[in-house]
Amino acid sequence: MSAPAPRSSPLALTVLSLLHYRPLHPYGMQRLIKEWGKDQVVNVGQRTSIHRTVERLVAAGLVEVHEVERDEQYAERTVYRITEEGRRVAREWLLDMLGTPKPEYPQFPVALSFALMLTPEEALTVLDGRAAALARTVDALDARLADEDDDGLGRVIWLETEYQRAMAAAELRWLTAVTDDLRAGRLRWSWEELTGLAGPGAG
Structure with a gap:
């Protein structure tokens, strides 16, 4: 049984949105975030933050393992994909974040x-x-x-x-x-x- 959906966060929405397009491993997510300039709006200063976010999304049933890549030149990499529930939750979060002003406490x-x-x-x-x-x-x-x-x-x-x-x-x-x-x-x-x-x- 999956855990309750985690609370929405900018990074969690970003991970789900990236996986909406194609399966990725965490390193690929971080690379795309920087290539697409999303690091200007999402805090990915610590590489482990993406891994922790993915783990929470997996536990909640929003993301699942797609495959494990094995290559002699690289360490083993787990590729993740979004689930149908993940697509639903991502859309729900997106609508809420766009439509509901909330205190952000900068x-x-x-x-x-x-x-x-x-x-x-x-x-x-x-x-x-x-x-x-x-x-x-x-x-x-x-x-x-x-x-x-x-x-x-x-x-x-x-x-x-x-x-x-x-x-x-x-x-x-x-x-x-x-x-x-x-x-x-x-x-x-x-x-x-x-x-x-x-x-x-x-x-």
């Missing part, structure tokens, strides 16, 4: 919520650095969108890159407004004033 808003621990001058310095990095990101994404060949598949295969570009550009506009206010003195604070406002016993 690091930057957390850091912003405690920016008052820095002086305005320190905040300006680090935010200027972030803005410069974002400007480089926007330029790189623009270049990628301009140069990449769509292999005849059209705009749909670059939607995630368009989204990344839009999000980076929007953050850059917001950061520029904030750093302008910091530079002009329109945004100021001091730790002493803030702790005083917190009242006695807050420290």
Whole structure:
């Protein structure tokens, strides 16, 4: 009896989506993720993360062994394929991820919520650095969108890159407004004033 379907995750959906096209071994999955630029939206920094994800999907009956490749030049490799249940769950996850906004808890808003621990001058310095990095990101994404060949598949295969570009550009506009206010003195604070406002016993 298969285990309950695992919780959806970007990597689990990516694995199921790759196997939707053809059977693959984990190394092949990682290679395609990088070749197709999906490593820009899915964290595959650790090779073992793909193996662990595949193991969970196998236990849930969403993926199964297709064959075991044996070659004198390479270590034995297990090739996996998606099951019909895996196709159903992948579609369910995809519809949910596309249609339902969910909190994602990125690091930057957390850091912003405690920016008052820095002086305005320190905040300006680090935010200027972030803005410069974002400007480089926007330029790189623009270049990628301009140069990449769509292999005849059209705009749909670059939607995630368009989204990344839009999000980076929007953050850059917001950061520029904030750093302008910091530079002009329109945004100021001091730790002493803030702790005083917190009242006695807050420290």
